[in-house]
Amino acid sequence: MSDIPSSHEATGPIRRPRRWHIGVFLLPAFIVYSAVMILPLIETLRLSLFNTVDGQPAFVGLGNFMVLFGDERWAADFWNALKNNVIFFIIHMLVQNPIGVALAAMLSIPKLRFAAFYRTAIFLPTLLSFVIVGFIWKLILSPIWGVSPYLMDLVGLKSFFSPWLGKPGSALIAVSLISVWQYVGIPMMLIYAALLNIPEEVIEAAECDGVTGWSQFWKIKLPLILPAIGIISILTFVGNFNAFDLIYTVQGALAGPDKSTDILGTLLYRTFFGFQLQLGDRSMGATIATVMFLIILAGVSLYLFAIQRRMRRYQF
Amino acid sequence: MSKARTSLTRTSLVHLALIGYAIISVFPVFLTLINSMKDRNAIFRNPMQLPTPETFDLVGYTTVLGQGDFATYFQNSFIVTVASIALVLLFGAMAAFALSEYRFRGNTLMGLYLAIGIMIPIRLGTVAILQGMVATGLVNTLTALVLVYTAQGIPLAVFILSEFMRTVSDDLKNAGRIDGLSEYAIFFRLVLPLVRPAMATVAVFTMIPIWNDLWFPLILAPSEATKTVTLGSQIFIGQFVTNWNAVLAALSLAILPVLILYFIFSRQLIRGITSGAVK
Numbered sequence: 001m002s003d004i005p006s007s008h009e010a011t012g013p014i015r016r017p018r019r020w021h022i023g024v025f026l027l028p029a030f031i032v033y034s035a036v037m038i039l040p041l042i043e044t045l046r047l048s049l050f051n052t053v054d055g056q057p058a059f060v061g062l063g064n065f066m067v068l069f070g071d072e073r074w075a076a077d078f079w080n081a082l083k084n085n086v087i088f089f090i091i092h093m094l095v096q097n098p099i100g101v102a103l104a105a106m107l108s109i110p111k112l113r114f115a116a117f118y119r120t121a122i123f124l125p126t127l128l129s130f131v132i133v134g135f136i137w138k139l140i141l142s143p144i145w146g147v148s149p150y151l152m153d154l155v156g157l158k159s160f161f162s163p164w165l166g167k168p169g170s171a172l173i174a175v176s177l178i179s180v181w182q183y184v185g186i187p188m189m190l191i192y193a194a195l196l197n198i199p200e201e202v203i204e205a206a207e208c209d210g211v212t213g214w215s216q217f218w219k220i221k222l223p224l225i226l227p228a229i230g231i232i233s234i235l236t237f238v239g240n241f242n243a244f245d246l247i248y249t250v251q252g253a254l255a256g257p258d259k260s261t262d263i264l265g266t267l268l269y270r271t272f273f274g275f276q277l278q279l280g281d282r283s284m285g286a287t288i289a290t291v292m293f294l295i296i297l298a299g300v301s302l303y304l305f306a307i308q309r310r311m312r313r314y315q316f
Numbered sequence: 317m318s319k320a321r322t323s324l325t326r327t328s329l330v331h332l333a334l335i336g337y338a339i340i341s342v343f344p345v346f347l348t349l350i351n352s353m354k355d356r357n358a359i360f361r362n363p364m365q366l367p368t369p370e371t372f373d374l375v376g377y378t379t380v381l382g383q384g385d386f387a388t389y390f391q392n393s394f395i396v397t398v399a400s401i402a403l404v405l406l407f408g409a410m411a412a413f414a415l416s417e418y419r420f421r422g423n424t425l426m427g428l429y430l431a432i433g434i435m436i437p438i439r440l441g442t443v444a445i446l447q448g449m450v451a452t453g454l455v456n457t458l459t460a461l462v463l464v465y466t467a468q469g470i471p472l473a474v475f476i477l478s479e480f481m482r483t484v485s486d487d488l489k490n491a492g493r494i495d496g497l498s499e500y501a502i503f504f505r506l507v508l509p510l511v512r513p514a515m516a517t518v519a520v521f522t523m524i525p526i527w528n529d530l531w532f533p534l535i536l537a538p539s540e541a542t543k544t545v546t547l548g549s550q551i552f553i554g555q556f557v558t559n560w561n562a563v564l565a566a567l568s569l570a571i572l573p574v575l576i577l578y579f580i581f582s583r584q585l586i587r588g589i590t591s592g593a594v595k
Binding site for chain 2 (some may be wrong): 021022028030035036038040041044045099102104109112113117120123125129130143145147174184185234244248268272286291
């Protein structure tokens with residue numbers, strides 16, 4: 001590697017043995033990134049292998065994980081949070097991404113009027129903070145403020161209204177849909193960009209062969225935007241298994257009612273910092289963070305090694 | 317003839333669907349804004365109605381501005397966001413320049429190392445980050461937040477900026493070298509001005525998650541003096557749950573800066589997403 005002369009070295013008369021400026025350029029980013037992100041991450045992973053035994057920190061191996069997965073005080077909460085998180089993710093994949101693709105497909109119709117206006121409006125919620133989104137929807141869905149019943153009355157569905165956020169059976173779905181409402185702009189934009197990047201010739205060739213409208217979308221465009229769909233899927237995955245703010249805002253740290261909206265992020269928060277009568281526990285907090293890390297790592301690796309490689313092969 | 321008609325129906329259906337979804341997107345925000353300016357009775361009796369002279373009332377805003385220390389919260393958010401963006405752009409651009417301009421041993425490895433942070437969220441290291449901040453006495457300071465957000469923003473900044481820096485012409489840089497410019501001068505005087513559009517994109521991408529973050533202010537800087545707007549309004553609204561005027565006014569105050577910035581930068585942002593970020 002090092003004996004290949006780079007372009008500018010060939011032009012310079014003297015070959016400089018030590019190029020200090022490379023280090024100077026890299027160092028600030030490297031130091032901040034390592035000190036605040038990578039080292040704490042490694043330290044957190046390490047802490048998950050330790051716990052306090054008789055008042056002394058002691059190495060317990062995978063003991064914390066055994067407790068988390070099997071001990072009666074922890075396991076129920078953990079498996080509940082994991083299950084809810086998986087449901088949270090599945091709802092995003094089934095609702096957010098198809099709506100995003102559909103909106104992008106409509107927006108990318110050539111010469112569509114007001115396209116910029118629609119784009120701006122639909123992307124707006126994505127920029128708002130979870131706190132704002134959470135409280136607005138809490139107010140709108142609240143039975144005290146009759147906005148939802150009133151709106152449902154307009155379409156004749158008033159009898160279906162119920163305080164969804166307060167019922168254990170529907171709270172998780174309601175919160176997931178709020179999150180979908182907020183984030184649909186991201187898949188929409190990324191797919192929209194991918195659709196705009198499809199070469200004119202491909203579309204023209206399809207039209208010459210009589211492939212238009214729906215069949216053109218399914219047979220020509222969809223296969224070409226599969227890589228973008230892969231990207232939005234992995235972004236959704238990472239975002240969902242790391243989510244916390246919205247649930248904390250809408251349902252509080254206890255993720256009520258009856259922990260029916262508890263996901264890994266809220267469980268991590270309660271475990272690490274404690275809440276009300278529960279004391280904070282650093283080792284178990286680190287253990288939950290490690291589990292989240294492994295889940296996200298598994299998802300990202302699956303994406304990089306399996307899905308992306310496969311898609312490349314289809315493309316060429 | 318019939319073909320033109322079907323395409324007309326199709327276009328109107330598309331418009332109908334898009335208008336419908338645009339309304340769903342904007343309506344909750346609109347509802348909050350109009351009701352924040354009405355008196356309590358009107359909020360409940362006619363939530364859909366625009367404020368009229370009879371129902372117009374700013375009591376919510378006076379409560380919020382009188383009780384919550386929103387000016388401080390805004391100032392904190394502003395300082396944290398601006399400082400973090402400045403550091404992300406400076407450090408990110410420097411590292412991106414090193415990675416895209418020079419060949420050296422470990423270049424690819426360093427690129428991969430910095431890329432980890434694009435996918436793995438910094439939140440997972442919270443336990444040890446808090447420990448580190450306690451050890452260095454940075455808890456409840458804005459510096460702690462700036463450091464965390466800088467580390468969080470660097471990976472994506474390096475990724476996007478190095479893509480752009482590869483497109484800066486080599487001839488230009490070599491001309492600079494022949495004229496005796498140092499590598500630093502080449503970076504600051506030749507390359508940086510040329511990648512300004514990409515820097516703007518990175519700035520917008522970095523800004524949104526920082527301004528909206530609740531997790532780190534809640535954990536690293538929850539004191540009254542260091543609360544950000546997001547955390548401040550979260551706590552404030554939590555205390556005033558039954559005072560609907562105050563809640564709606566606080567929400568509106570939190571929305572407005574985002575709304576204004578969005579209308580100024582939406583083109584930049586959308587162009588950034590649709591061209592720069594997606595390859």
